[in-house]
Amino acid sequence: MIAEQKIQLEEGLDTFTFKWCRVVSRRRETPDTYTLKIKPLNGSVNYSPGQFSMLYRYGVGEAPISFSGDSDNGKQVEHTVRAVGGVTRALASAQPGDTVGMRGPFGNGWPLKEAEGRDVVVVAGGIGLAPLRPLIRHFLRKREKIGKLYILYGARSPAELVYKKELQAWKKRLDTQLLITVDKGDEKWRGYIGVVTTLFKYVTLDPENTYAYVCGPEIMMRFTIAELRKQGLSDDRIFISMERNMRCGVGLCGHCQFGPYFVCKDGPVFSYSEVSHLFGRREI
């Protein structure tokens, strides 16, 4: 067990009290997914890529949502919300000017320093790109710090691709290889067809020198890990971000347990070597 440090909360905040934020903008990503830019009424938010917050809508409740914007700008932070339940529907429908409550940042975030001087491969499935976007932006901002940068992104259909404008901008960069695939194309789709793991045939990773960052549905992460291992990456250089039911975000409610871990405070990012004995096992 690691000796844990007490978290110092801001003045006036306790473990369960949130700070109010104003919605600055709301961008439609897909038919059910929106990116909210919010601004704390007081102060700013210092978070690292991969961390999340508990977002609250008055009278409806809280849900854990990853930061999806630029971790350099704590005055205005972004979250990408897919409307799948009561709370996320209420959050996704918040309009500019509305207020939402925010607790956090919570969780550990992606390890970034370790990748310096090495190649980086980012693999995302669907809205799994959201927690990876701050990481991609971080590396793009400090592009000289890392070697090659691969981004492999898969979605169910062209309509379900998020951050489309930004994808185009990344696509144009000569220092980044972005490959996008969809499970099922439409009449306008000219890109790859197939699940995200089919993209691995177009990239050859340097196994001794690459860090992998993966987020998406668990089944997608499972097959992605298999591909990464096939290319020779060791388990301690593969990082995944996990999702579980969370009520508190701070390791007290017990809901997010995954074997010995509380996904909210020990994760949500784990190296595959930490979880390989449990990952993919049914109903753990």
Add this chain to the structure above:
Amino acid sequence: MSFGNVDYYVIGPQELDGLIRILHGMGYTVFGPRVRDDAIVYDEVDSVSQFPVGVRDRQGPGYYRLEKRGDEAVFGYVVGPHSWKKILYPARVRLLTVTRKGEVKPHNTDSPKMAFIGVRGCELAAISVLDKVLLGGPYVDPIYAVRRKNLFIVAVNCTEPGENCFCSSMGTGPEASSGFDIAVTEVLEDGVHYFVARPGSNDGQKFLEQVGARKASEEELVKAASLMERSRTLFRKKFEANGCREALYNNLESPVYAEVAERCLACGNCTLVCPTCFCTTTEEVTPLSGEKAERWRRWDSCFNADFSYIHGGPIRASRLSRYRQWITHKLSTWVDQFGMLGCVGCGRCITWCPVGIDIAEEAAKIRQRAVEAGT
């Protein structure tokens, strides 16, 4: 008479009453055991006469009955369906009130003065587990913290373990070893009735002196010690705690789980009566006026299907997986999380399981099958 560096005292039932009066006078709300609905529960008390005097509990897997003892014992029973968790970590508590205008009022931060009388060794251990879980991490549970702060504890050494007790195997009883202000051993013999009291804090010592406790004689000390020695020989239930963590880790696919799932009703009784189960959920409560919204927290159970729900369905859909989550948490992963076992050996989950599933037996079965299968 002192033993080691500690002075031992002797008090009678009247002085125990006096202690309650002193605590009341100091502004404490005093909680103790009482009989309600044919069970011994913890609630507010004013005097020892409200205690289950002369009552004993008979317990078995899925079995609990109260009987007359035929004597005047004040603590002649073990643990009932309540644990002190219900007072320190209330089953339902308001976390926040948010007004429509945006004002956010947190929960009450006043620290009540509370005294518990009749805390058993296993229960002291359970409180120290909750201390670790709710106060020892990076984030502190503010509600438990304020309720725990001014707690005064009178512990009771168990001279007669119950049928489902296995604290001696878990190293948490039958004697209270630390974490109390006063610990008493009840002696009732040949018409003589007294409590040998050991102070565990300055307040404990002070209050004992205030009620007029006298120093214990050597004879009285020997008597109390011999009762505890005898108590240790009376345990019928054993549990092998050594190696349990690893054994459960290595046998997540044990066939025993499928057998338990045949019986388990996933009712969650075990988690409600457990003195260390800490899982909670939240609910939003909005009055019709819409003027405010409240967030309430209530105990939850890993046996509920909703517990692990994420979009698409629950992670742990089967009863098998929910029982496995519960027992591996108690006996295995708790060690990784908090450096201690999550089970203190109180036996409540065995008694209050409607079908009598026995955590100690099931853990032993999992290990036995693994040995047989050579895994």
